[in-house]
Amino acid sequence: MRLLITLLICATSALYAADKVVGGPYVVNPAARSATIGWVVETDGVKTGGAPDQLTRRIPVLRNEKISMTGLKAGETVYYEIPGAGPLEERTGRFKVPPTGPASFQFVVFGDTRTRDDLHRRIVQAISKTDPDFVIHTGDLVADGYDTAQWPVFFAIERDLLRKTVFFPVLGNHERNNARFHEFFAIQTPYYSFNWGSAHFVLLNSDLNNVSVSPAERERFWAEQMRWMEDDLQKNQKADFRMVVMHHPALTAYQEPSHMSKDTPGLVPLFEKYKVTAVFAGHDHNYQHHLKNGIHYIVTGGGGAPLAPVDQPIPGITVKVESVEHYTPIQINGNRAHIQAIALDGHLIETIDLISPTAMAPASRQ
Numbered sequence: 001m002r003l004l005i006t007l008l009i010c011a012t013s014a015l016y017a018a019d020k021v022v023g024g025p026y027v028v029n030p031a032a033r034s035a036t037i038g039w040v041v042e043t044d045g046v047k048t049g050g051a052p053d054q055l056t057r058r059i060p061v062l063r064n065e066k067i068s069m070t071g072l073k074a075g076e077t078v079y080y081e082i083p084g085a086g087p088l089e090e091r092t093g094r095f096k097v098p099p100t101g102p103a104s105f106q107f108v109v110f111g112d113t114r115t116r117d118d119l120h121r122r123i124v125q126a127i128s129k130t131d132p133d134f135v136i137h138t139g140d141l142v143a144d145g146y147d148t149a150q151w152p153v154f155f156a157i158e159r160d161l162l163r164k165t166v167f168f169p170v171l172g173n174h175e176r177n178n179a180r181f182h183e184f185f186a187i188q189t190p191y192y193s194f195n196w197g198s199a200h201f202v203l204l205n206s207d208l209n210n211v212s213v214s215p216a217e218r219e220r221f222w223a224e225q226m227r228w229m230e231d232d233l234q235k236n237q238k239a240d241f242r243m244v245v246m247h248h249p250a251l252t253a254y255q256e257p258s259h260m261s262k263d264t265p266g267l268v269p270l271f272e273k274y275k276v277t278a279v280f281a282g283h284d285h286n287y288q289h290h291l292k293n294g295i296h297y298i299v300t301g302g303g304g305a306p307l308a309p310v311d312q313p314i315p316g317i318t319v320k321v322e323s324v325e326h327y328t329p330i331q332i333n334g335n336r337a338h339i340q341a342i343a344l345d346g347h348l349i350e351t352i353d354l355i356s357p358t359a360m361a362p363a364s365r366q
């Protein structure tokens with residue numbers, strides 16, 4: 001199939017064939033006819049230490065490259081190869097362009113992949129076997145977004161997954177609002193949304209503490225984000241499913257003092273007003289499922305970070321909790337959704353089956 005593909009070189013610096021690819025390739029920002037391929041190269045290293053003759057730590061110098069592709073066809077599969085040194089099989093990839101209208105597709109939600117690299121690697125290997133059309137990361141990709149050395153580790157673990165899917169991350173508190181998060185994943189706005197088939201996804205920035213040191217500025221940011229979310233959800237009331245993703249949960253069974261964000265519970269009335277189907281979060285390193293006023297609140301923060309307890313379920317609201325490394329695959333078939341939570345050892349934590357309200361509405365209302 002011939003594609004009309006326009007490649008726009010967005011990188012600010014020239015490409016060097018000898019550059020070592022230490023991140024990606026990965027695909028972000030897909031729309032009905034466009035997508036961005038990104039990768040990270042290590043151009044050099046800075047050595048540091050406690051004395052001139054003891055420069056034992058090497059901090060990589062990273063450069064991000066991107067191309068934007070247009071002229072794509074909804075639902076098609078695109079194959080690609082990026083330049084650079086390294087094995088060809090690590091520089092090639094494929095992705096699906098989001099389909100439009102009712103469609104069947106599968107994706108995985110997971111998060112909190114920081115700190116325990118071995119467990120992160122095993123979770124990614126398990127997700128990769130499901131061959132998802134896209135993955136959503138609920139934040140805390142790395143332990144410290146400012147540490148240049150941590151990003152190549154993250155990307156090395158995720159390589160074989162990211163080069164055959166599409167990646168949608170939300171900002172976690174451990175990214176510390178570092179510019180690299182926004183740069184690597186071409187996130188030009190602090191919050192964003194996208195459509196895949198007839199499902200609508202809203203990805204928020206719940207990490208208010210790192211938005212600004214100014215309380216007034218944080219308040220302004222939050223109010224603006226809520227206005228944007230209301231407008232976005234209002235415009236997408238005909239979608240079969242409305243899914244919201246943010247790092248900090250709105251409801252939790254992990255009640256460590258000062259752990260919870262004071263801001264996210266205030267979003268619940270808006271989720272109810274705009275008939276959100278499910279809200280996915282991370283931050284708590286466990287699996288949680290709460291059901292309140294018809295909305296499913298799922299915490300899926302079991303991607304490798306040290307596990308957290310789930311010792312305070314909410315009476316009448318908490319459906320299922322388990323402190324375990326896991327991931328959450330979701331299959332959408334038109335107006336039906338099948339959500340699974342699968343533990344790292346393979347056991348099924350629970351399944352959730354949903355039918356879109358549009359499937360049950362009288363014809364005159366559709």
Ligand SMILES: [Fe+2]
Pocket residue numbers: 140172173174247282283284
């Ligand atoms: Fe977090």
